[in-house]
Amino acid sequence: xxxxxxxxxxxxxxxxxxxxxxxxxxxxxAGRCAMVGIxxxxxxxxxxxxxxxxxxxxxxxxxxxKSLPVVTVVAFFIGMVLALQIGIELRHFNQEHLIGSVVMxxxxxxxxxxxxxxxxxxxxxxxxxAQMGTMTVNDEIAALEIMSINPLRFLVMPRMVAMIIAMxxxxxxxxxxxxxxxxxxxxxxxxxxxxxxxxxxMDFANLRxxxxxxxxxxxxGIIIVTVSCYEGFTTTRGAVGVGHAxxxxxxxxxxxxxxxxxxxxRLFY
Amino acid sequence: MIRFxxxxxxxxxxxxxxxxxxxVSEGEIFCIVGPSGTGKSVSLKLMIKLLSPTxxxxxxxxxxxxxxxxxxxSVLRSRFGYLFQSAALLAWMSVYENVAxxxxxxxxxxxxxxxxKVMDALEKVGLENDAETYxxxxxxxxxxxxxxxxxxxxxxxxxxxxxxxxxxxxxxxRMIDDLIVELNERLGTxxxxxxxDMHSALSIADRIAMLHGGRVATIEAPQNFIKSEVPEVxxxxxxxxxxxxxxxxxxx
Numbered sequence: 001x002x003x004x005x006x007x008x009x010x011x012x013x014x015x016x017x018x019x020x021x022x023x024x025x026x027x028x029x030a031g032r033c034a035m036v037g038i039x040x041x042x043x044x045x046x047x048x049x050x051x052x053x054x055x056x057x058x059x060x061x062x063x064x065x066k067s068l069p070v071v072t073v074v075a076f077f078i079g080m081v082l083a084l085q086i087g088i089e090l091r092h093f094n095q096e097h098l099i100g101s102v103v104m105x106x107x108x109x110x111x112x113x114x115x116x117x118x119x120x121x122x123x124x125x126x127x128x129x130a131q132m133g134t135m136t137v138n139d140e141i142a143a144l145e146i147m148s149i150n151p152l153r154f155l156v157m158p159r160m161v162a163m164i165i166a167m168x169x170x171x172x173x174x175x176x177x178x179x180x181x182x183x184x185x186x187x188x189x190x191x192x193x194x195x196x197x198x199x200x201x202m203d204f205a206n207l208r209x210x211x212x213x214x215x216x217x218x219x220x221g222i223i224i225v226t227v228s229c230y231e232g233f234t235t236t237r238g239a240v241g242v243g244h245a246x247x248x249x250x251x252x253x254x255x256x257x258x259x260x261x262x263x264x265x266r267l268f269y
Numbered sequence: 270m271i272r273f274x275x276x277x278x279x280x281x282x283x284x285x286x287x288x289x290x291x292x293v294s295e296g297e298i299f300c301i302v303g304p305s306g307t308g309k310s311v312s313l314k315l316m317i318k319l320l321s322p323t324x325x326x327x328x329x330x331x332x333x334x335x336x337x338x339x340x341x342x343s344v345l346r347s348r349f350g351y352l353f354q355s356a357a358l359l360a361w362m363s364v365y366e367n368v369a370x371x372x373x374x375x376x377x378x379x380x381x382x383x384x385x386k387v388m389d390a391l392e393k394v395g396l397e398n399d400a401e402t403y404x405x406x407x408x409x410x411x412x413x414x415x416x417x418x419x420x421x422x423x424x425x426x427x428x429x430x431x432x433x434x435x436x437x438x439x440x441x442x443r444m445i446d447d448l449i450v451e452l453n454e455r456l457g458t459x460x461x462x463x464x465x466d467m468h469s470a471l472s473i474a475d476r477i478a479m480l481h482g483g484r485v486a487t488i489e490a491p492q493n494f495i496k497s498e499v500p501e502v503x504x505x506x507x508x509x510x511x512x513x514x515x516x517x518x519x520x521x
Contacts, residue, residue: 051373135359142319143357147371148343154374 029234036152036233037226040160043153047161052153059162063124064170074119075174078111079103079181087190096190100201103182108209112175114261116167117220121253125228128159129249132232133242141233151233160225167221168214175213212268216261223256270295270459271316271427276325278311285311287483288325298453298460300470302505303480309463310354312480313429316461317349318342329427347375350420354431356412358404358419364391365400368418375423390418393448395441410437417445421452428452430462434469442466446473467509471495479505 012021046052086102132155135141144151179201186192231249235241271293278286285308293299301309314320315327318334327334332345358367368387372378378386391397394414404412413436420428430449434442450473452458464470470477471491479486479494481501489497495506496513506512 139353139355139357140359143351143353145319146317146346146349146351147374148347149370149374 032234033226033230036156036230037160037222039152040156040225040229043150043157044161046153046157052158055154055158056161059158060166062127063120063159063162064166067120067123067166067170068173070123071116071119071170071174072177074115075112075177076181078115078174079107079178079183080185082106082111082178083182083185084189087186087192091190096186096192097196098200099182099186099190099192100179100197100199101204103179103186104201104204105209107175107178107182108205108213110213110261110265111178113167113171113213113217113220114257115178116170116174116217117224117257117261118254120163120167120170120221121224121228121257122250124163125224125253126246126250128225128228129231130242130246132229133235133245136233136235137238137241156225156229159229160222163221163225164218167217167224171213171217208268212264216264219260219264220257223260224253227252227256270297270330271299271461272326272328273312273315274326274328276315276322276327278308278315278320279323284483286315286322286480289480289483289485290325291478291485291488293459293461294475295459296453296457297475298449298462298473300462300464300474300477301480302464302467302470302477303486303501304505305465307480308483309480310431313351313431313461313463316427316429317346317351347423348426350423350425350428352413352416352420352428352430352433354435356404356409356416358412358415360404363401363403364396364407364415364418367404367415368422371419371423386422387418390422393421393451394418395444410441413437414441414445417448421448424456425458427459427461430460430464432464433462434464434466442469449473467506467511471511 012018047056082103083099087096087099090096090098090102132141135155141151141155144154183194183197183201186197187194228249231245231252235245237244273289273291276286276289277284285306289308289312301312303309311320315322316329316334318327329345329348332341334342334345358364359370362370365387368390369383372383372386376383388397388400391400394417396411396414396418399407399411404415407415413433417430417433420430428449433445433449437445446469449460449462453460462470462473471494474491476488476490477494478488479499479502486501487494487497487499494502495511497503497506
């Protein structure tokens, strides 16, 4: 059951009691949020249904294709900024030709999945939370439940599948475009020949970094769908509530992408 | 068919329903009227476990809704059709797709069979020419009629209507009233209608329950309801210019 009654707890007196109550509420919310993600995975066998396939493709278009313009700009400029900052420092040691290596290592390991995660959280995640929130306050989620249509299968699972496919691709695309942006700055600002830039970049492109980056991107995608849909489903108080859910989902996604990103890096390096 | 047994419903400190007990018989049109905030819509939501009672039981036949787990609940809910006050249509689907949704998701009917049933339901609510329109392009009344078509397309045993005629013009309201009576007569559907519209309630109901202050003020057949001397009922009827002499018969 997605639609839940608002839990109104008695007001606690005393500082510690209040903190304790907040911790209990937080743990409960984290658990329910995780159940949305787990529930969506449990519905994955339905992905091969004709209707689900169509919805996955529609969501893929929204997640991947419609995000391309903003991801392109962000990726290109991140690569340019990285190359510029690194180039300025490397110039002190006459090592500008190493710009490509640093840009490649940074983009592949961290910036590719991280930046694509942030962009998707701010665009697709926010729109997901707003859509689910509006559907909740307009009784559309309740209508689905009454029709015995599981919202986790009907709404969350196709988004989850689409995001699991789209995020690694977008992360890879971000890496490649960042590399191009870095090359442009290396060539125009530091006169590093493109062949040198590319050769140095490829020296630092190892399969492990590539795999970890894609894994991270996938995890970020799962986080974005889970948090955004959960925030949407728990929306109350009309339009104000939808705004609040959208804002909370973006903030939580940003924080979780940062924190989980760190721990995934720790796990592999 | 639907039984409320000593049902109390609280939201925090606020008590919405207090020890409410009544029974809706099979094939009956049961209207629930009363001022805003007296627990009419809450009663409907308790029937399909969108809400759970704080104490007491809500039973549908032999099944107790309030203690049903999700799998039983899904089976139980498939017996219901529900018309929301806000219609609750999915915005990215056309009128046709919205109405076809429960058939596509819950049955194994072919596309042709689904088409026949959907067009039949749309014809009943007078929207057969708007099948390809999207909810955003419909008026409030048309959205509500689409919601009604979606509720009746599966021909459920029990239909719950939350303010079916609010915001509708008198002709459409009458059409909806006639449809509720027709479904009841043709399919034997049990209907629970929450409404403020006493004219509508008196026209279609077999029995009318008045909720006031979270309690049942009275449950009467329409002809007795308008003669009721219960002060809450009297003031509610007076506010809609319905006197003791008013003659209201089912279907008229």
